[in-house]
Amino acid sequence: MDEPIDRQESLVTRIIDGSITIDSLKEFENLLKIFPDNPRLHRVFADFLAQKKPFDAVNAYEISANLFTKAGQTLQAIVSKIFEWRLAKPSHQEEQEFYADLHKGNSKEVPVQRFFAGLVFEQLIAFMNELTPRYIPEQTMMKKFGDRETHMSFVVSGALEQTTHHPLKKYEKVREKTKKDLIENDFFGEIYPFEEEKVSQTDIKTITRVELAEISKSMLTKICRQNPDVELLVDHLYLARLKSDEKEFAKIVRKTVRHQVPTQINLKVFQDHGDKAPLELSGFTNDISLGGASVVLGATYQVGHSFNLIGRNVKIQMCLPIESIVINMLGTIVWGKDVPLEGKTTTIVGIQFKEMTDIDRGLLKEYCYGSEGEQNLIWSLWGSLLEK
Amino acid sequence: MREEHNTDRKSPPQIWAIGGGKGGVGKSVVSAVLAFWLARMGKRTVLVDLDLGGANQHTLLGIKNPLKTLNDFITRKFSTLEDVCIDTEAQNLRLISGASDVLSLANPHFSQKVKLINHFSRIDADYVMLDLGAGTSFNVLDFFLAANKKIVVLTPEPTSIQNAYIFIRNAVYRRLSRLSSKTPSLQALIKTAMDPKNVLKIRTVKELLQFIEESGGKDVMEVLKKEIDNIRLTVITNMARDNKERNAGRIVQTVAEKYLTIQSTDLLSVSYDKQINAMVSDMVPLINLDQSSHAFADIYEIASKLL
Numbered sequence: 001m002d003e004p005i006d007r008q009e010s011l012v013t014r015i016i017d018g019s020i021t022i023d024s025l026k027e028f029e030n031l032l033k034i035f036p037d038n039p040r041l042h043r044v045f046a047d048f049l050a051q052k053k054p055f056d057a058v059n060a061y062e063i064s065a066n067l068f069t070k071a072g073q074t075l076q077a078i079v080s081k082i083f084e085w086r087l088a089k090p091s092h093q094e095e096q097e098f099y100a101d102l103h104k105g106n107s108k109e110v111p112v113q114r115f116f117a118g119l120v121f122e123q124l125i126a127f128m129n130e131l132t133p134r135y136i137p138e139q140t141m142m143k144k145f146g147d148r149e150t151h152m153s154f155v156v157s158g159a160l161e162q163t164t165h166h167p168l169k170k171y172e173k174v175r176e177k178t179k180k181d182l183i184e185n186d187f188f189g190e191i192y193p194f195e196e197e198k199v200s201q202t203d204i205k206t207i208t209r210v211e212l213a214e215i216s217k218s219m220l221t222k223i224c225r226q227n228p229d230v231e232l233l234v235d236h237l238y239l240a241r242l243k244s245d246e247k248e249f250a251k252i253v254r255k256t257v258r259h260q261v262p263t264q265i266n267l268k269v270f271q272d273h274g275d276k277a278p279l280e281l282s283g284f285t286n287d288i289s290l291g292g293a294s295v296v297l298g299a300t301y302q303v304g305h306s307f308n309l310i311g312r313n314v315k316i317q318m319c320l321p322i323e324s325i326v327i328n329m330l331g332t333i334v335w336g337k338d339v340p341l342e343g344k345t346t347t348i349v350g351i352q353f354k355e356m357t358d359i360d361r362g363l364l365k366e367y368c369y370g371s372e373g374e375q376n377l378i379w380s381l382w383g384s385l386l387e388k
Numbered sequence: 389m390r391e392e393h394n395t396d397r398k399s400p401p402q403i404w405a406i407g408g409g410k411g412g413v414g415k416s417v418v419s420a421v422l423a424f425w426l427a428r429m430g431k432r433t434v435l436v437d438l439d440l441g442g443a444n445q446h447t448l449l450g451i452k453n454p455l456k457t458l459n460d461f462i463t464r465k466f467s468t469l470e471d472v473c474i475d476t477e478a479q480n481l482r483l484i485s486g487a488s489d490v491l492s493l494a495n496p497h498f499s500q501k502v503k504l505i506n507h508f509s510r511i512d513a514d515y516v517m518l519d520l521g522a523g524t525s526f527n528v529l530d531f532f533l534a535a536n537k538k539i540v541v542l543t544p545e546p547t548s549i550q551n552a553y554i555f556i557r558n559a560v561y562r563r564l565s566r567l568s569s570k571t572p573s574l575q576a577l578i579k580t581a582m583d584p585k586n587v588l589k590i591r592t593v594k595e596l597l598q599f600i601e602e603s604g605g606k607d608v609m610e611v612l613k614k615e616i617d618n619i620r621l622t623v624i625t626n627m628a629r630d631n632k633e634r635n636a637g638r639i640v641q642t643v644a645e646k647y648l649t650i651q652s653t654d655l656l657s658v659s660y661d662k663q664i665n666a667m668v669s670d671m672v673p674l675i676n677l678d679q680s681s682h683a684f685a686d687i688y689e690i691a692s693k694l695l
Contacts, residue, residue: 373647374557382546382549385636
């Protein structure tokens with residue numbers, strides 16, 4: 001994963017996952033000045049603009065697609081491009097340029113990426129023309145056991161839970177069920193082999209808000225008939241998933257939602273006028289990185305509108321649960337949002353860290369431990385094996 | 389020095405190190421009871437309190453004021469570790485009491501730690517049990533890596549699991565870094581990989597090995613991989629209240645296998661025992677523990693399996 005994305009995600013995760021909605025152009029512009037390289041933020045911004053200033057949205061989708069391409073996130077780049085081209089029909093040259101860019105930065109880490117990497121130019125364009133992106137709210141039942149399989153759905157972002165109902169074995173009265181999380185770059189929909197009419201053996205429900213890119217069975221069949229190579233790629237895609245499912249723990253190891261243990265944070269917010277005492281606030285964060293944190297302030301604080309806090313310098317005291325360590329650092333509040341929490345209104349602020357000692361940086365690095373994959377796996381296993 | 393320990397010496401002792409990253413997971417209690425059981429099984433055992441920030445083994449073993457500590461050896465008041473061993477009430481069990489702050493303040497060079505580890509190997513005993521401190525400082529990691537048996541203790545809590553994993557991850561990086569100390573470019577690469585912000589986008593040990601292999605260093609990668617393969621871990625889930633909680637170690641095992649390519653991890657567990665908590669709080673020596681205690685029995689099983 002691209003490093004800046006990793007770092008910046010901690011500050012803008014809530015905006016990207018849809019749990020916070022930004023409704024001001026200026027707020028977005030400020031955020032993008034601070035996080036210019038985050039493709040997901042550009043994508044959210046583009047979606048925002050598409051409602052208000054479609055012409056400007058074209059540019060935002062293009063930036064998002066370019067950044068996704070550079071980060072090797074092929075599916076996400078394709079979806080941004082689909083939206084861009086819906087607003088402004090591309091020339092043949094633009095299509096070719098996108099194809100070339102996509103192949104330059106093509107990552108082949110996961111089967112879906114290998115699938116897209118295998119498409120030649122005409123096949124990719126044909127596929128994109130039939131691919132329909134859509135957002136699904138969290139906790140939505142997408143598909144139930146017994147539903148007819150009509151689409152293939154690629155997960156662009158978010159997480160879903162797939163519950164598979166296994167066939168009844170001899171002497172069994174109840175079907176065995178297994179659960180698996182589907183995350184970005186996974187896919188679902190049993191539409192292959194095309195000759196077979198299948199009904200779903202699974203329930204699929206969204207965990208978070210999810211963006212899917214879907215293609216109907218009939219359209220995919222049509223493309224494959226015209227391009228037998230594509231059918232081969234589809235075959236490989238299903239085969240790769242089958243192999244992955246067979247691996248031990250495959251059903252429990254992945255989860256996209258970034259979890260963290262709540263960490264207590266004390267803030268001293270400095271006022272504009274030096275003679276005023278700093279505002280002392282405390283709260284918690286469950287979203288923290290070396291670059292910053294989003295902090296949920298206690299619901300009892302009367303800080304007024306959150307935007308009053310934006311741009312203020314803060315002294316941050318972070319109480320890490322690891323061996324009762326306290327880290328002190330300086331930062332700036334870069335965004336704020338008033339949100340309902342436990343029946344009251346509270347404020348979430350995004351803080352960008354500015355200064356900390358090398359020792360504190362080392363401690364924080366240790367606290368933020370490892371890659372997202374390592375963290376997610378630990379939490380996924382925790383949820384599967386230990387959580388009661 | 390006890391003369392009887394200087395006779396009939398056949399081979400250096402087996403060194404067991406107990407670490408785990410997070411404080412309060414019961415490393416000291418597990419070390420003490422494990423050492424106690426080894427001693428009861430007739431193995432001459434020395435428990436070394438390397439918890440330099442909070443040495444407490446003497447209290448757990450019922451020794452109020454240890455007259456000699458590791459500090460006395462480090463400051464050369466005594467010339468051998470044998471000289472600073474203290475007898476305990478348990479037969480076959482001796483203690484080297486912790487020396488608060490000395491190593492952590494002095495931040496000894498790696499070679500000094502190697503010397504200390506060599507001295508551990510010269511102790512006249514069958515087993516030397518190192519109770520490491522919390523955290524993942526180089527001091528802790530180097531002693532952990534030097535041990536014949538590398539034991540990680542954790543509790544069924546998210547922070548403990550995460551810390552245990554990070555402890556292992558840092559130990560792997562430390563081992564690779566030491567291994568590559570004579571190859572500056574490789575060492576620089578490993579250090580780069582440890583930085584979460586590295587431009588090479590290497591996020592895990594597995595990716596580091598892949599990167600080295602893809603960069604034409606298949607032989608180097610194989611050497612590093614072999615070194616990791618030699619890291620055989622024992623993960624003990626302490627304070628498990630039920631069978632589900634005993635899975636905590638399995639999480640670390642799975643993540644370490646996937647991202648650190650550690651193939652060999654033994655999983656063991658110790659039941660939660662409020663009697664032990666009460667004894668530690670009341671500063672009652674653990675060797676007085678009622679032997680019907682589940683935790684006590686579990687650690688006996690562990691000692692038997694690890695021998």
